[in-house]
Every structure is written in structure tokens, then in C-alpha cells.
Amino acid sequence: MELVKTEQKKFADYLEFLDPEDINEFKTVLQQLQGKKAAMVSATGYGGGVAEKLHSLVPLLNDLGVKVDWWVLSSCPNQFFNITKSFHNCLQGQEGCLLQRDIDIYLHYNELNAFQMQDWNYDFIVIHDPQPAALLHYRGKKPGEKWIWRCHIDTSAPNMDYWNFLYRYISLYDACIFTLEDYVKENHNLQNITFMTPSIDPLSFKNIPLTQERAQEIVASFGIDVNRYLITQISRFDPWKDPLGVVDVYRIVKKELPEVQLALVGSMASDDPEGWDYLYRTLRKAGEDYDIKIVTNFNGITGLEVNAFQTVSDVLLQKSLREGFGLTVTEGLWKSRPVIGGNVGGIRLQIEDGENGYLVNTVEECAEKVLHLLRNPLLAQEMSKKGREKVRKEFLVTKNVLRYLKLFLKLAK
Numbered sequence: 001m002e003l004v005k006t007e008q009k010k011f012a013d014y015l016e017f018l019d020p021e022d023i024n025e026f027k028t029v030l031q032q033l034q035g036k037k038a039a040m041v042s043a044t045g046y047g048g049g050v051a052e053k054l055h056s057l058v059p060l061l062n063d064l065g066v067k068v069d070w071w072v073l074s075s076c077p078n079q080f081f082n083i084t085k086s087f088h089n090c091l092q093g094q095e096g097c098l099l100q101r102d103i104d105i106y107l108h109y110n111e112l113n114a115f116q117m118q119d120w121n122y123d124f125i126v127i128h129d130p131q132p133a134a135l136l137h138y139r140g141k142k143p144g145e146k147w148i149w150r151c152h153i154d155t156s157a158p159n160m161d162y163w164n165f166l167y168r169y170i171s172l173y174d175a176c177i178f179t180l181e182d183y184v185k186e187n188h189n190l191q192n193i194t195f196m197t198p199s200i201d202p203l204s205f206k207n208i209p210l211t212q213e214r215a216q217e218i219v220a221s222f223g224i225d226v227n228r229y230l231i232t233q234i235s236r237f238d239p240w241k242d243p244l245g246v247v248d249v250y251r252i253v254k255k256e257l258p259e260v261q262l263a264l265v266g267s268m269a270s271d272d273p274e275g276w277d278y279l280y281r282t283l284r285k286a287g288e289d290y291d292i293k294i295v296t297n298f299n300g301i302t303g304l305e306v307n308a309f310q311t312v313s314d315v316l317l318q319k320s321l322r323e324g325f326g327l328t329v330t331e332g333l334w335k336s337r338p339v340i341g342g343n344v345g346g347i348r349l350q351i352e353d354g355e356n357g358y359l360v361n362t363v364e365e366c367a368e369k370v371l372h373l374l375r376n377p378l379l380a381q382e383m384s385k386k387g388r389e390k391v392r393k394e395f396l397v398t399k400n401v402l403r404y405l406k407l408f409l410k411l412a413k
């Protein structure tokens with residue numbers, strides 16, 4: 001096992017986002033957790049959503065006085081990660097058969113790493129995702145230790161072969177955390193099930209406030225005319241994110257408001273052939289229309305540019321046909337921009353239709369709502385304010401810090 005170093009973060013910098021009652025709750029819980037120590041264990045320390053979240057969560061917990069170390073698996077070859085990648089996909093429902101050879105490799109590296117945990121001395125050990133899930137089985141539980149399994153993936157309709165295998169290991173834990181209630185199968189005997197939605201760090205590059213001037217300068221460098229309407233969808237090029245539907249929405253809007261522009265901003269992984277196929281399909285659909293800008297990390301899109309597009313867009317879309325949670329919706333609402341989302345999955349937890357945004361089922365409905373928001377800027381502003389407030393109350397990292405502390409306390413008792 002290897003320790004991950006994290007940057008320092010000061011909880012005091014986040015106080016402005018909290019309500020007085022939250023601050024009191026933090027105080028009460030922390031008093032009772034004095035001197036407690038926790039370990040977080042994940043597959044890797046960089047890349048991917050889990051690592052991104054832990055880079056905020058771990059330093060904040062430490063700053064609050066709960067000593068947390070973050071460990072990652074060591075000595076695991078690519079073969080192990082290829083197997084756990086198929087675990088990930090199959091737990092999200094992909095077809096496939098779990099082979100004995102893969103089980104053996106998976107368990108072998110869990111056993112190897114568990115051996116290095118013999119002299120660990122923590123009150124709480126939080127294991128993230130399936131890769132290290134069998135560590136508890138091999139290491140065993142010392143008296144007083146509490147083990148928590150945190151599932152970051154959508155297990156609402158898993159391939160049962162894989163779920164049944166994993167279940168043998170996660171049923172040993174004192175508590176399991178899932179993202180949404182829908183992600184837990186009904187007939188289980190898992191203990192202390194807790195729910196935690198993903199959250200955003202308001203002080204990260206992707207979410208810190210940018211001035212309009214700075215944000216406009218950034219989007220203008222991608223060929224956007226900042227004096228004309230801009231609709232944006234930030235997402236991977238994936239059928240479930242429906243970028244082709246977004247182009248259809250834009251075309252309907254353009255008939256009525258010819259000055260409108262569309263930006264499709266996405267990140268590409270060099271080892272994801274499906275993503276490239278879908279990017280090419282989207283480019284073909286956009287054709288010769290130069291008011292559609294399609295940009296990716298290969299053109300220089302990083303967190304800062306995502307922030308800029310979210311900050312200046314007149315309407316943000318997340319027209320997904322299926323969605324786990326939809327962090328882009330959280331990010332858009334946080335920037336006080338009007339957001340229209342597909343009426344699916346976690347988007348429904350974030351957008352209250354007609355209150356802080358719109359939920360839509362079809363291209364036509366989406367186009368109608370875009371036009372409505374563009375023509376009624378005051379209404380859009382009103383809704384956006386409510387959107388930011390919803391995120392502040394429910395979806396900031398501070399909320400998850402508190403949820404972890406409360407779970408620790410519940411288990412300690």
C-alpha cells in the first residue's frame with residue numbers, strides 16, 4: 001500500500017458556504033470524534049472521479065482534526081486493472097461472465113495488499129469501489145475497527161454474476177455507502193446503508209468564481225462571439241449524453257433566433273474508441289455550421305475552460321437520456337446559470353422542474369424551454385439563483401465531509 005499526498009485545505013475557507021446550523025452540527029460531531037483516526041483506500045491517487053473527490057475530502061477532514069491517511073493499492077499490474085475495469089462495467093450492467101482466472105488474479109492482489117495492512121491502527125477504514133473490496137476478507141477486523149465500503153458506481157441493474165461475487169465481500173462491512181437509493185438491490189443484508197450524492201468543491205479550478213471578462217476572454221479564444229447567445233453542453237461524446245439531440249435542439253432554436261451559437265465541450269480519452277466514434281458522428285451532424293463549436297481536451301479544454309463556458313453561457317444543457325448523477329448540472333447551477341436537463345437519473349435530484357431549471361423529455365420540449373429562457377432573462381436569473389442555493393445546501397463537498405463524520409460517529413457508538 002502507498003500513501004497519497006494531498007494539498008492542504010483550510011476548512012475555514014469554506015465557512016462562507018455553510019449555514020449556522022451546519023456549523024453547530026460540525027462542532028457537536030467533531031467533539032465526539034476527538035482523537036479518532038481514519039484511512040481511505042482507493043485504487044489510484046490520480047485521474048478519475050474518486051481520486052478527484054478524495055483530494056478535497058481528505059485534506060478537509062484532516063484540517064478538522066480527524067486524522068485521515070489516504071492509501072492506494074500497490075504492486076498491481078495492468079492485468080489487475082483490466083479485470084477491475086470489467087468489474088466496473090459489469091456492475092453497471094454490461095454483459096459478461098466472470099472467469100475463475102480473473103477471480104484468482106483479483107483476489108491475489110487484494111491478499112497481497114491486505115498483508116501490508118497488518119499493523120494498521122485506525123478507527124475507521126473506508127474502502128472505495130470494487131478494486132480493494134476484498135481487503136477486509138484477507139486482513140480481518142481488529143477489535144474496535146469499523147469498515148465502510150463506498151460504492152461510486154451505478155449498481156442499479158448490475159450483471160448478477162459480478163454483483164453476487166462482490167456481495168460476498170461487501171456484506172462483511174459495518175456500513176456501505178451508495179450514491180442513490182436506486183443503486184441498492186432490494187434483497188440484501190448489507191449493514192448501515194448510507195447515501196451520499198457526489199459533490200463539488202466550490203474552491204477548485206472548475207468552480208471558483210471567474211469574472212465575466214476573464215471567462216469571456218477564455219471562450220472567445222475558442223471562436224465564440226461573446227456578444228451573441230450561447231448554448232452549451234459539457235459532456236463526454238456518448239449516446240446517453242445525446243449530443244446529436246442537442247444539435248437538433250439548437251437547430252430549432254436557430255430558426256427563431258439566428259444569432260444563437262452552440263458549444264459542445266467534451267473530454268476525450270485516447271483509449272476510448274466509442275467516444276471518438278461518437279465525436280465524429282457529432283461533427284458530421286454539425287456539418288458546415290460554424291456557429292456550432294465542438295471542442296475537447298485535445299483543443300486545450302481543462303477545468304478552467306469548463307468553468308469559463310459554464311460561467312458565460314446563456315443556457316446550459318445536460319440533455320442526457322440516462323444519467324448517474326450529472327455533475328455538470330451541479331456545476332452549472334452553482335455558477336448561477338439556467339440549466340435544462342434530461343428528465344432522468346440524478347438530474348431529477350438536482351433540478352426541480354420550473355423552479356431552478358427545467359427537466360425535459362424530448363428535443364422539441366428542450367428547444368421550447370431554451371427559447372423561453374433566452375426570451376425571459378429575468379426569469380432565467382430568478383431560477384438560477386435558486387439553483388445555486390440548492391447546490392450550496394446539498395451538493396458541496398462540505399456536506400459530504402459532514403456526512404462522513406456523522407457516519408463515523410454512528411459506527412463509533
Ligand code: UDP
Pocket residue numbers: 206234235236265266267268296297301302303306324325326327328329331
Ligand atoms: N468534464 C471536464 N471536461 C470536459 C467534459 C467534462 O472536465 O471536457 C467534467 C465535468 O465538468 C464533470 C465531469 O467531467 O465534472 C463529468 O461528470 P458527470 O457526472 O456530468 O458525467 P460522467 O462523465 O461522469 O457520466
